[in-house]
Amino acid sequence: MSFVPGSSRNPTSVRAIQGTKPGLLDSTQPGRLLRTPGSTLSFAAFDPLTASGSGASHSRKRYDPEPARPKRIVIETPPCGRGQSRWRFVPRARRAPGVEDEGVWPRRVIICGEPYICSEDQWDIYKLDPAYDCYIPKWPGDPQITRKEPQLQESSPFAEDTRKRRPSPSLETEGETSPKMHKRFRKVVSLVTDEEGTEFESATESDDEDEVEEIVAEEFAAGAHQNYGTKPTKDRRKESRRKEQREKLKANFTSSSFESRRSKTPDIVDLTMEDDSPPLESTTNGTSAGLPKRKVFLSEDLLEDDVHRPSKKPRTQQPSSRSTSQRKRERERQRMAQSEFRERMKEHREQQLWEEIFADAFRPAPNGSQSSSSGSSVDNENVNGAHTATGADHSLDEEEAQRLAAIEESRRKLAELERDRPIWEEEARKRAAREREEEEKRRARRTEEERRAAAAAAEEERKRQRAEAAAAEAERLARAEKERLARELEARRRRERERWSWGPWTTARAIERYKTLSEEFDAAKFTPQNPVMFETIPWPVLQSPVTLRVEDIEWSAVEDFFAAARRHMRAQDYKVLVEKSHKRFHPDRWRARGVLKSVEDEELRGCWEVAANTVAQALTPIWREIRG
Structure with a gap:
């Protein structure tokens, strides 16, 4: 049974929570989940074929239209990468009868009565939190997260596993009276060193890891091929592999090296003997009976037969019949028991060694020995x-x-x-004083650097403000100057229009205007502050300046002007007029004077340049005619 994702149910009206950070809604949640403050959580899918090569993916020959949902694991990474990362499986949420999976994420979730759009990572965080209960009802109901009652939180197995380790059953009942104390003999645990104990631990841990991968691999294969069934040959192969593993484990525990280590210490001690009973003549390991025997740490009852029993029982049923949590608790108890046993053995040996050291240090001198002088x-x-x-x-x-x-x-x-205690204590005090002095110097240097940096930043800010103020003032002045020039140009245009716009326009007035503007044009100095204007250029045309445009400056208009001037002027005056006009409109003279450079508008500058070249080209044949 699948669920429709929560995003289809009006997701814009509720708040969305996502990411792998716990405590988005409950600030006390990180304290219940993180073993180390500041750790980060990440989630992944468990795959038994991970890091097994590219050929492992071809083991499934048939196409599976509905693959099994992979198991989710959570990985806790210590802050700044210091320490060892740890992982565990994410527990399943409670589901209503008939619900096969947890649906598609993100989806709408009711958290303590409030609706949220929850991602799968946040859903897994609440499943890991022992203070909350996650429940998936039948469709179309939304998943619900509610807070557990205090008594349920204390009895939750997940809370117990995540916050502290459970003590071993053998350690809990150590101080109690065993119902089998009437037996005569008890088994004596061999006094192994830390190097000898690591062999048992590594064997158990490697077997546990293999068992975890085997269990998950079996569940993965069972979920993936549930529609196609299993073959008898595969079951036989699995059963044979389990038997081989059990035989290897049994051989490791019953090997000759293990028996040789056990033979170094007494196997059986009669606890019914009193303290004043005479010692035995010999022991099982062949040591002399006259030698003083050390105390031996006792751990558990000896069975009737003296056969070594492995710490892991052979399986009598299929692994899938037992729950994963039960197997996990059994392995955890075994590891804790081994660790507690090694710690207690180590403490016992150290305590025994110190007792012997202090006993021999204060032992009185034997009879007949000479006492040393009182000053020694x-x-x-x-x-x-x-x-x-x-x-x-x-x-x-x-x-x-x-x-x-x-x-x-x-x-x-x-x-x-x-x-040597006073010496190294004095050195420690000197080292601490040096460290304090260096720390004070570093603090003073850091303070001075911060002060200098702040002063430099303030100076830079002042410079920036002064530059901005200067730029603003320059821009204001330039804008004012531009406005002033625009006003002056407009006034000049207005005066020129008023000057020649009154009265009828005749040929004589056109010649008079040309002579007047020519004198002013030849005497002017053109700059960006005093640019040339169309109205101040003496264009040699007969048209009225009121209606004159740049498009009206043509070759024929220039020829008509000088033809009219020839009729109204004496021959000598006409010749001087033509020579001055030819020099006035020569392109090289315009470039030398920078007439067109004073015009800012490029388009207007181009039009005036074309008009001036037209006048110069029209004057050239007229100038040649009067000189020939």
């Missing part, structure tokens, strides 16, 4: 007493001599440490 130290007296006792008692074997030498070496090192 306690260490010299103990050393002389030990050597005297060693020389007197010839029955001590080599092991006892080595043990006494080790005790003396330990006492010597302790005395050296005590003697």
Whole structure:
């Protein structure tokens, strides 16, 4: 049964929560989920074929139209990458009868009575939180997240697993009276070192990892091929692999190296013997009966037969018949029991060693030994007493001599440490003082750098403000100057229009206007502040300046003007007029004077240049005619 994603149910009217950060709605949630404050969570899909090569994906020959939903895992990464990342499976939510999966995400979820659009990562975070209960009803109901009652939170197995480790059942009942205390014998645990204990731990942990992958792989294969059934040959192969694994595990625990380690210590101790009972003549490992025996740490009852039992029981049923949480709790109890056992054995050995050291350090000197002078130290007296006792008692074997030498070496090192204590304490104080001084110097240097940086930033800000103010003032002045020039140009145009617009326009007035504007044009200096105007250029045409346009400056208009001027002027005056006009409109003279450079508008400048060239070209044949 599938669910329609929550985005189709008016998602814009509710708030959306997403991401892998816990505590978006409940600020106390990170304290219940994160083992280390500041850790980050990430989610992934568990696949038993991960990192198994490209050929592993071809093992499934048939096409599966409805593949099984992969199991989700959560990975906790310590802050800044320090420490070891840990992962676990995300628990399943409670589902109503007939609901096969958790649907498509993101979707609408009712969290404590309020609707939210929840992503799959946030949904998994609430499933991991032992304080909340996640429930998926039948369609069309929305998933619901409610807060559990306090008594339910205390009894939740997930809360127990995430916050602390459960004590081993064997450790819980250690102090209680066992119902089988009437048995005569108890099993003695071998005194193994830390290096010997790591062999058992590595074997158990590797077997646990293989079992996790095997269980998930079996569930993955069972979910993927539920529509096609299973073949008897595959079941037989799986069963044979399980038998081989059990045989290997049994062989590891019953190997010769394990038996050789067990044979180094006594196997059976009669606890019914009293403290004043005579010692046995020999033990199972062949040690001398006269030697003093060390105390042995007892852990659990011995069965009737002295056969070693592996810590992991052989399977009597299919792995799928037992729940994953039950197998996980069993493995966790086994690991905790082994770890507690090694810690207690180590503490027991250290305590026994220190008891022997202090017992021998304050042992009185034997009879017949010579006491040292009253001015000698306690260490010299103990050393002389030990050597005297060693020389007197010839029955001590080599092991006892080595043990006494080790005790003396330990006492010597302790005395050296005590003697050097003032020296390294003084060095520690000096080092702390140097560190404080360096820290103060660094703090002062950092403060000075911050002050200088702040002063430089303030100076830069002042410079920027002054530059902005200067730029604004320059822009204001330029705008005012431009407005002034525009007003002056407009006034000049108005004066020119008023000057020649009154009265009838005749040929004589056209010639007079040309002569007047020519004198002003030849004497003017054109700059961007004093640009040339169309009205101030002496165009040689007979048309009235009121209606004159740049398009009216043509070759024929120039010829008509000079033909009329020839009729109204004397020959000598006409010749001077033509020569000055030819020089006035020559292109090189315009470029030398910068007439057109004073015009800002490029389009207007181009039009005037074409008009001036037309006048110059029309004047050239007239000028040649009067010179020929």
